[in-house]
Amino acid sequence: MTTTTTTTTRPPAPSIAQSTWLVAEREITVRLRSKAFLISTGILLLLVLASIVIGGFAAQNAASEKTPVAVVGTAGDAIPSGAALDITEASSVDEASELVRDGTVDAAIVPDSSTPLGVGIIADTSAPSGLIGQLSISPPVTLLDENATNPLITYFVALGFGLVFFMSAMTFGSVIAQNVVEEKQTRVVEILMSAIPVHALMAGKVLGNSILAFGQIAVIAALSIIGLTITGQTDLLSGLGTPIIWFVAFFAIGFVLLAALFAATGSMVSRMEDIGSTTTPVTMMIMLPYFAVIFFNENPTVMAIMSYVPFSAPVGMPVRLFLGTAAWWEPILSLVILALTTVACIWVGSRIYQNSLLKMGARVKWGEALKS
Amino acid sequence: MLEIRNVSKRYGTAQVLTDVNFDVIPGRMTGFVGGNGAGKTTTMRIILGVLASDGGTITLGGTKLTPEDRRRFGYMPEERGLYPKMKVEEQLIYLARLHGLSSAAAKKNAGALLEQLGLTERSSSTVESLSLGNQQRAQIAAALVHDPEVLILDEPFSGLDPLAVDVVVSVLKDRAVSGAPVLFSSHQLDIVERLCDDLVIIANGSIRANGSRESLRAAHSTLRYELISSGDAGWLRAVPGVSVVDFDGGYALFDVDTEATAQAVLRDAIGRGDVATFSPQHPSLAQIFKEVIR
Numbered sequence: 001m002t003t004t005t006t007t008t009t010r011p012p013a014p015s016i017a018q019s020t021w022l023v024a025e026r027e028i029t030v031r032l033r034s035k036a037f038l039i040s041t042g043i044l045l046l047l048v049l050a051s052i053v054i055g056g057f058a059a060q061n062a063a064s065e066k067t068p069v070a071v072v073g074t075a076g077d078a079i080p081s082g083a084a085l086d087i088t089e090a091s092s093v094d095e096a097s098e099l100v101r102d103g104t105v106d107a108a109i110v111p112d113s114s115t116p117l118g119v120g121i122i123a124d125t126s127a128p129s130g131l132i133g134q135l136s137i138s139p140p141v142t143l144l145d146e147n148a149t150n151p152l153i154t155y156f157v158a159l160g161f162g163l164v165f166f167m168s169a170m171t172f173g174s175v176i177a178q179n180v181v182e183e184k185q186t187r188v189v190e191i192l193m194s195a196i197p198v199h200a201l202m203a204g205k206v207l208g209n210s211i212l213a214f215g216q217i218a219v220i221a222a223l224s225i226i227g228l229t230i231t232g233q234t235d236l237l238s239g240l241g242t243p244i245i246w247f248v249a250f251f252a253i254g255f256v257l258l259a260a261l262f263a264a265t266g267s268m269v270s271r272m273e274d275i276g277s278t279t280t281p282v283t284m285m286i287m288l289p290y291f292a293v294i295f296f297n298e299n300p301t302v303m304a305i306m307s308y309v310p311f312s313a314p315v316g317m318p319v320r321l322f323l324g325t326a327a328w329w330e331p332i333l334s335l336v337i338l339a340l341t342t343v344a345c346i347w348v349g350s351r352i353y354q355n356s357l358l359k360m361g362a363r364v365k366w367g368e369a370l371k372s
Numbered sequence: 373m374l375e376i377r378n379v380s381k382r383y384g385t386a387q388v389l390t391d392v393n394f395d396v397i398p399g400r401m402t403g404f405v406g407g408n409g410a411g412k413t414t415t416m417r418i419i420l421g422v423l424a425s426d427g428g429t430i431t432l433g434g435t436k437l438t439p440e441d442r443r444r445f446g447y448m449p450e451e452r453g454l455y456p457k458m459k460v461e462e463q464l465i466y467l468a469r470l471h472g473l474s475s476a477a478a479k480k481n482a483g484a485l486l487e488q489l490g491l492t493e494r495s496s497s498t499v500e501s502l503s504l505g506n507q508q509r510a511q512i513a514a515a516l517v518h519d520p521e522v523l524i525l526d527e528p529f530s531g532l533d534p535l536a537v538d539v540v541v542s543v544l545k546d547r548a549v550s551g552a553p554v555l556f557s558s559h560q561l562d563i564v565e566r567l568c569d570d571l572v573i574i575a576n577g578s579i580r581a582n583g584s585r586e587s588l589r590a591a592h593s594t595l596r597y598e599l600i601s602s603g604d605a606g607w608l609r610a611v612p613g614v615s616v617v618d619f620d621g622g623y624a625l626f627d628v629d630t631e632a633t634a635q636a637v638l639r640d641a642i643g644r645g646d647v648a649t650f651s652p653q654h655p656s657l658a659q660i661f662k663e664v665i666r
Contacts (some may be wrong), residue, residue, distance in 0.1 A: 014472050022469055030458070187453030191514060194420040194447045195470040197439065358423060 016203075019196040023204020024211065031175070031212055041216060044167060048220050049227060051160075056231025067131050070096040070108040078119040078135065079109065085134070093122075100124055107131055151298060157240065158297035158319045161247055164220055165315050166290040168251070172213040173258050173286065176205060177266030177279050180353075184270055189357055198354045206259040206346075213255045214248075221248050243318035246331050250314035250338065257310065257342040258282065264349035267356040268364040277363055285311040293319060300325060308334050310341040373397055374419070374522055374553045379428030381414055381577075388414050389577045392428070396522070396553040396570075401544065403568030404557040405661060411577040412557040413450050416526050419555075420447050432522065443471050446520030450527050450557075452511050456500035460510050461486060463499065464517045471518035478517070485513040488543060505536050512540055516547070523547055525556040529563050541567060565657040575665035585657075592660045593652070597634055599624045600649040601641050611637060625653070 014022065031037050068086040071079070072093055079085060088105055090096035096108035106128050112120030117135065121127050183189040192201055221244050228237040265278040289312030296302035297319060306316030307326065313334045320326040352369040359368075374396040381389040389411045396402045406412050417423035419430055421442045430437045454463055461482050468478035486492045489509040494502060499510060508531050515525060523544070529537050544567075548554045558564045564571070571588055573581040581588055596617065599605060605624040608616055613633040618625035628634045634652075641647050655663075 014470075019470060022466070026466055182455070183453075186456060187449045187451045188455055190417070190420075190422055190449035190453055191447055191467060192470065193422045194445060195443055195467065358417070 014196075016197060016200050019200040020204040020207060023196070023201055024208035027179070027205055027208030028212055031209075037175075040171065044216070045219065045223060048164075048223055052224060052227035052233075053231060055236075056227075056233055067107070067128050068105040069131065070099045070105045072096050072108065072110045075109045075111045075119045078117055080134065085131070097122055109135070153236070154297055154319075154323060155294075157243075157322050158293045158315075161243075161315045161318050162290045162293040164217065165247075165251060165254075166286060168213050168217055169255060169258050169286045170283070172209050172216075172255070173262040173282065174275075174279070176209050176259050176262040177275050178272065179205065180263050180266035181269060181272055181275055184267065184357060184360075185272070193357065198357065199350050202260070202263050202350050202353045205263050206256060209259050210252070210256050213259075214252050217248055217251050221245070239322055243321040246321055247314065247318040250317060250331075250335060253335065253338050253342055254310070254314040257338070257345045258286065260342070260346045260349035261285075264352035264356075264369075267353045268359075268369055270360045270362075274363055288312070289315050308337060310338045313338050373433065374555070375429075375431045376415070376419065377429045377431070379415065379418055379425045379430065381411075381418060381423070381425050387577060389418075389425070392574070392577070392579055394572045394579055394582045396555045398551050398553045399548055400553070400569035401548050401567055402553070402555045402570040402572060403564035404555055404572050404574065405561065405564055405657075406557070406574035407665065410574045412574060413526055415574070416447075416524050416555070416557065419524055420445060422447075444518070444521045446515040446518065446523045446525075448511055448515040448525040448528055452507060454499045454507070454510060454514060457498050459496050459498055460491065460502070460513075461495040463510075464513055467514050468517040471520075473518050481517050481519060482513070485517055489513055489539060504531055505533055508532055509536065509539070512543065516543070520547075521552055523552055523554040523556075525554070527558060528556050529558055529560055537563065561657045561661060571657070573661060573664050580664040581660070588660055589654045592655050592663060594627060594655070595629070595631070595634065596625065596627050596653040597637070598649060598651050598653055599626070599637070599641060599647070601645055601647045603645040605641075607640075607644070608637065611640070622648075 066084045066086040068088065070088045070090040072090050072095075076087070076089075079087075086105075088099065090099060090108065093108075093110050096105075096110055099105045100108050100122055101124065103124075107121050107123040109119050110122055111118065114120075119135070121131065121135070183192065189201075224244060225237065225241060228234070228240070261282045262279060265282055266275060268278040269275055289306060289309075292302065292306055292312060293315050296306075303316055303320055303323075303325070306312040307320050307330065309316070317326065317331050317334050321331060348370070355369050355371065356364040376392055376394050376396075379389055379392040380387070392411070392415055394402075404412055404415070414423065418425045419437075421437065421439060432441055458466075464482035464485065465475070465478040468481055469475060473481065483492075483495075486495050489512065491506060491509055491513065494506060499507060502510060512525075512528060515523065515528075525544070528540060528544070532540060544554055544556070548569075556568075565585075568585060570584050571581070572579060581591075583591075599608070601622045603622060605619060605622055608614055608619070608624050608626055611633070613629040614626050614637060616624055616626045626637075628637065638647070638650050641650065
């Protein structure tokens with residue numbers, strides 16, 4: 001009887017790192033070949049580009065738009081210099097009225113000695129409010145906080161960070177959960193488990209999808225910065241540049257956390273239809289910060305809390321940085337908290353994953369999944 | 373030699389394996405037979421290290437199995453498992469590389485196996501687009517692509533047509549002949565009977581019988597003989613020590629108390645007329661199986 005002693009001719013088994021990378025590589029190539037992935041990424045990039053370009057045009061229009069007016073005689077003296085008006089000289093009040101009526105101008109400014117200003121406005125149905133504002137004398141305003149940001153812009157910046165995080169985390173997260181269930185459902189996982197350690201399998205999945213998600217976010221960030229530069233929105237860019245870079249850093253770690261949780265919760269079910277039953281808590285952790293940032297972006301206390309809670313920090317901290325309400329050390333501290341939480345989640349996640357992979361049929365119970 | 377010693381496993385309160393002991397000898401095909409839920413798949417998963425046992429050891433060539441050793445095992449899980457949307461050849465290369473082969477070696481092995489199993493034309497089809505029989509062949513290729521030194525196959529023949537069974541059998545025999553221990557489970561007792569050199573029968577989580585096919589047969593043979601003669605065989609009923617099981621004209625199936633009674637019956641039969649057949653009857657695997665699991 002012979003014994004198997006051919007071990008010397010075998011190549012050395014791949015290390016954990018090599019196994020992990022092989023798995024990650026497969027995740028990446030499969031995803032990059034998927035039409036659904038390419039199309040959805042394309043749409044996401046187009047949306048980002050479109051919102052920047054449209055924002056750019058809107059800003060330019062707002063700056064260059066002048067109200068066409070007719071001016072009669074000495075009434076022009078009442079117009080402050082630098083007013084955004086396109087002036088047409090008219091010889092008489094009647095001629096000016098005619099120009100208003102046929103739509104050549106929006107309004108006419110005529111001498112009127114009965115008012116303190118010395119001028120009156122003739123308009124068709126209603127006077128352009130912009131024009132009245134320009135002719136009015138306003139009391140001097142002193143702003144105590146000159147750097148305060150326009151609340152509307154704050155809203156859109158918060159929405160932008162929130163939406164990008166939400167979309168990427170949801171799409172890549174659910175892809176991870178689906179891949180795990182697919183491997184379980186088709187039992188390919190048994191072959192994989194006999195070839196490589198379970199933690200290498202999970203690490204490869206998390207790594208591969210994190211690289212893809214991170215790549216997508218980096219492209220979006222680069223596209224935003226380039227887009228803002230090209231469309232000349234440098235004011236916005238100078239405020240947004242740092243937050244965007246922090247956002248990418250937070251996303252890179254925050255996504256690994258979510259990926260580990262999605263892999264773990266996905267492994268608890270055996271059929272695609274059941275995914276929702278275990279991944280919902282993770283989905284909630286992505287959705288809650290998204291809604292919170294929309295509703296509470298002007299509430300400094302909520303935002304301060306959000307910027308430290310690991311699940312909302314990737315959105316909360318960049319928004320606070322944009323608003324200038326975070327000290328220089330705050331993102332670093334928050335990032336450390338996020339990183340520690342991520343390590344803990346990977347540890348718990350790999351335990352759930354290991355305990356659940358071979359359990360077919362009904363959903364694995366939490367107690368069973370978590371036991372050591 | 374792959375040795376399974378005192379392996380036990382319990383799921384909650386259910387004891388699924390109790391002191392499982394058997395050997396898988398290199399160069400021989402070992403059939404692993406048992407009813408549904410008898411513990412075949414659990415045993416195989418434990419051998420592969422996919423599942424942890426509660427007690428007992430598994431050794432290969434006298435040393436305890438390590439994950440490193442198990443990478444050189446080929447495994448085919450019971451319910452078929454490959455990535456449905458991945459191309460056959462790509463998938464085989466991926467699995468070979470996970471088992472530690474270089475990219476070039478993986479490619480070479482995958483190509484050769486596809487050729488051997490008659491799947492070359494389908495090498496760039498996705499697994500889900502293959503017919504069931506071809507998926508099965510791809511599955512076998514997946515178990516063999518890294519040149520495993522030990523083969524553990526859970527129901528490798530289920531879902532195969534007779535031609536495919538022959539192809540798979542020849543591939544597996546090749547591996548056994550080249551010195552690999554091969555353990556396979558099956559519900560199809562006739563295939564096991566035809567194929568296996570050794571046999572392990574499991575029921576309710578414990579091994580009921582275990583040994584070479586011949587020794588099992590000998591152990592369960594019941595001194596039963598078949599006689600086909602030209603005359604009427606009714607006279608057999610009157611012979612002391614003979615009990616007739618079946619009888620029809622010149623045909624008789626009967627049990628004897630000793631070997632000597634059988635020889636006496638043969639001499640008597642020749643004296644009464646021409647004897648076409650006189651042969652000892654071996655129990656079929658199905659009969660042995662029914663007997664030992666009882």
